[in-house]
Amino acid sequence: MNAPDAAEPVIAADNLSVRFPVHTGLRERLRTGRRQLHAVDGVSLAVRASETVALIGESGSGKSTFGKALLHLETAHAGAIRFHGDDVTAATGDRLRELRRRRQLVFQNPYAAINRRRLIRDVIAEPLRYHQLGRADDRRARVHDLAGLVGLSPEHLDRYPHELSGGQLQRVVIARALALEPEFLVADEPTASLDVSVGAQIVNLFADMRDRFGLALLYISHDLPTVAHLADRIAVMYLGRIVESAPAAELVENPRHPYTQVLLASVPRRDPGHRRTAPARGEVPDAADRPSGCHFRTRCPLAMPVCAEQVPAAQVHGEHMVACHAAT
Amino acid sequence: MIPAQSSLPSGPAAGPERVLGRLRAAAAPVGRAARLMTRRPAGICATVLVVLLAAVVLVGPWLAPDPNAQTAAPLTAPSGDHWMGTDNTGRDVLARFVAGARISLLVALVCTAAATVVGTLIGMAAALRAGGRFDILTMRLTDVVMAFPLLVLVPVLSGVFTQKGIAVGPVELDNVAIMAIAIGIALTPVFVRLARASALAEVRKDYMTAARCLGARRRDLVFGNLLPNIATPIVVQAAFSVAVAIIVEASVSFLGLGIQPPDASWGTLLTDARSQLLLGAWWLILFPTLGIAAAVLALTLLGDELRDLLDPRMRRTFHGKPRRRAPQPEAATEPAGRSADGELEEEIR
Numbered sequence: 001m002n003a004p005d006a007a008e009p010v011i012a013a014d015n016l017s018v019r020f021p022v023h024t025g026l027r028e029r030l031r032t033g034r035r036q037l038h039a040v041d042g043v044s045l046a047v048r049a050s051e052t053v054a055l056i057g058e059s060g061s062g063k064s065t066f067g068k069a070l071l072h073l074e075t076a077h078a079g080a081i082r083f084h085g086d087d088v089t090a091a092t093g094d095r096l097r098e099l100r101r102r103r104q105l106v107f108q109n110p111y112a113a114i115n116r117r118r119l120i121r122d123v124i125a126e127p128l129r130y131h132q133l134g135r136a137d138d139r140r141a142r143v144h145d146l147a148g149l150v151g152l153s154p155e156h157l158d159r160y161p162h163e164l165s166g167g168q169l170q171r172v173v174i175a176r177a178l179a180l181e182p183e184f185l186v187a188d189e190p191t192a193s194l195d196v197s198v199g200a201q202i203v204n205l206f207a208d209m210r211d212r213f214g215l216a217l218l219y220i221s222h223d224l225p226t227v228a229h230l231a232d233r234i235a236v237m238y239l240g241r242i243v244e245s246a247p248a249a250e251l252v253e254n255p256r257h258p259y260t261q262v263l264l265a266s267v268p269r270r271d272p273g274h275r276r277t278a279p280a281r282g283e284v285p286d287a288a289d290r291p292s293g294c295h296f297r298t299r300c301p302l303a304m305p306v307c308a309e310q311v312p313a314a315q316v317h318g319e320h321m322v323a324c325h326a327a328t
Numbered sequence: 329m330i331p332a333q334s335s336l337p338s339g340p341a342a343g344p345e346r347v348l349g350r351l352r353a354a355a356a357p358v359g360r361a362a363r364l365m366t367r368r369p370a371g372i373c374a375t376v377l378v379v380l381l382a383a384v385v386l387v388g389p390w391l392a393p394d395p396n397a398q399t400a401a402p403l404t405a406p407s408g409d410h411w412m413g414t415d416n417t418g419r420d421v422l423a424r425f426v427a428g429a430r431i432s433l434l435v436a437l438v439c440t441a442a443a444t445v446v447g448t449l450i451g452m453a454a455a456l457r458a459g460g461r462f463d464i465l466t467m468r469l470t471d472v473v474m475a476f477p478l479l480v481l482v483p484v485l486s487g488v489f490t491q492k493g494i495a496v497g498p499v500e501l502d503n504v505a506i507m508a509i510a511i512g513i514a515l516t517p518v519f520v521r522l523a524r525a526s527a528l529a530e531v532r533k534d535y536m537t538a539a540r541c542l543g544a545r546r547r548d549l550v551f552g553n554l555l556p557n558i559a560t561p562i563v564v565q566a567a568f569s570v571a572v573a574i575i576v577e578a579s580v581s582f583l584g585l586g587i588q589p590p591d592a593s594w595g596t597l598l599t600d601a602r603s604q605l606l607l608g609a610w611w612l613i614l615f616p617t618l619g620i621a622a623a624v625l626a627l628t629l630l631g632d633e634l635r636d637l638l639d640p641r642m643r644r645t646f647h648g649k650p651r652r653r654a655p656q657p658e659a660a661t662e663p664a665g666r667s668a669d670g671e672l673e674e675e676i677r
Contacts, residue, residue: 068537071541073537073540073541097543097545100540100541100542100543101543104541104542105537105538105541107534107537107538108534109534112533112534112535113534113535113537113538114535114538115535115539115553115556115557116535116557117556117557126539126542126544127542127543129548130539130542130543130544130545130548131543173538176538176542177542180542180543
């Protein structure tokens with residue numbers, strides 16, 4: 001393993017693209033050829049140790065797909081994934097298993113992410129078994145430690161998944177991901193299927209684990225206030241591209257992309273006199289049939305003719321990146 | 329940064345301990361299901377019938393006389409000497425019933441077991457390569473096999489094999505084995521279909537992605553995660569398939585195309601009975617028919633019961649370690665299905 005280096009990203013995506021074939025009728029295929037859905041389109045993003053990067057966007061923006069592609073759970077169509085600087089995009093076999101051990105995922109829906117036929121104890125021990133780490137009694141002790149770490153009591157271990165609540169199950173999923181002592185963790189909307197109060201506890205648990213283990217955390221969400229509180233940097237994704245990214249405080253106080261402004265404006269405020277900016281018009285376009293140029297132009301209050309013709313280039317000011325023709 | 333796995337020495341767990349543990353884990357749900365089974369009326373029926381049939385097959389031959397000995401007067405009605413009477417050549421029907429049960433049930437069990445294992449493996453392989461050449465080929469093959477009625481397919485297959493006189497190595501396959509192979513081939517497509525459809529639904533679920541992410545090898549994925557989660561419908565189908573196999577074997581043998589006399593099976597007993605029925609020899613047809621009906625009923629009930637009992641949410645509802653604390657500390661978002669448990673609980677009591 002490389003020497004610890006704060007500046008060196010643990011993981012970095014370089015122009016990563018993921019495409020899915022779109023199944024259409026034969027007639028359409030003959031007329032327009034095979035279509036592809038660009039779920040992730042040239043996304044670059046890096047996460048350092050002990051750092052939390054939040055990826056936000058509406059559903060269908062490709063943020064989950066990007067997270068999975070970083071973990072080799074979706075196939076990257078173009079671009080590169082670097083882990084501690086090494087290009088691991090094409091890793092397979094034992095090399096990939098070794099990489100899997102060091103990068104983990106926490107799922108959106110803990111009910112679906114757990115094999116319902118196993119005891120909680122066996123669920124948490126699963127990764128240890130797959131990687132043949134430790135003997136039976138080592139594993140048992142390890143499972144107890146992990147359960148304590150995420151706030152589960154030992155009696156939960158001898159239950160079946162359906163006997164636990166959603167929040168408890170999400171703790172199980174987190175314990176299972178931490179069992180391998182990963183360096184990089186993707187949290188894919190981990191609170192989306194939980195009650196608000198339970199979700200807050202889980203968010204705090206993530207912050208706790210990140211600080212304790214120096215985790216590089218990619219936190220995928222559509223909940224801006226939570227993310228602003230948890231993350232160091234925020235990247236905003238729209239239809240497969242990152243439209244703006246900046247340090248959390250900077251992004252919230254000084255959003256430059258109209259889409260980010262709209263997202264921020266949609267957050268309820270406590271001030272009744274506050275006038276809300278006009279919300280984005282219309283619906284998110286079909287990801288398989290995105291508008292030309294800037295994908296946001298169909299809903300953008302600042303749209304200009306140039307937006308339909310050219311993909312806006314990334315403008316970088318210090319740590320603030322924005323891709324918009326209207327932003328200067 | 330975290331020191332890599334410093335806290336855990338690497339290396340597989342001790343061999344025998346691991347094998348034993350796995351066996352125990354695999355047997356646990358079966359034991360639980362068996363215990364729950366004996367608590368419901370239908371379950372009790374199924375259990376009693378299955379135990380009776382097993383007793384007939386396992387112990388019967390030592391108690392009943394030689395099924396082919398022509399020692400008694402022909403066509404006598406059931407009596408103290410011959411509980412099920414005798415047939416037209418003076419053979420004891422009880423002895424032939426027991427011998428027939430052995431062959432009928434053995435053929436049904438063996439061919440279903442083979443069809444279940446082979447069909448499930450092929451079905452899972454097809455699902456993992458969904459849309460690929462192997463998948464398309466096997467699906468079309470199952471279409472072809474399923475297009476024929478069982479009563480046509482089985483005699484044709486057994487006829488083909490009998491003509492060729494197949495031998496596996498030094499073992500010349502007899503009539504009974506050929507029959508089992510024919511029924512086995514005919515039953516396999518159901519399992520291919522079922523396993524493929526169930527597996528297709530499961531492989532997309534998050535827990536399979538999670539297993540991959542956690543570093544599961546292919547065999548862990550398939551046999552540790554996929555198979556246990558598609559096993560329930562397959563086990564249930566297997567119980568029904570044994571019933572189907574019994575009926576198919578009896579029908580084909582009845583037509584004279586399956587098990588050949590003097591070997592006894594419930595089907596050949598019925599063939600013998602047919603010509604004597606007009607002479608009033610009702611006992612010849614009654615007992616084999618009862619045997620078939622009992623076996624089919626037992627297996628159908630068993631299949632129904634298994635469907636309910638293999639659901640993991642049924643576990644721990646009546647048995648297992650008692651909960652140490654009733655209220656759960658965190659917000660009680662009950663998973664769906666808990667209410668279904670409640671209903672079942674009511675039903676059982």
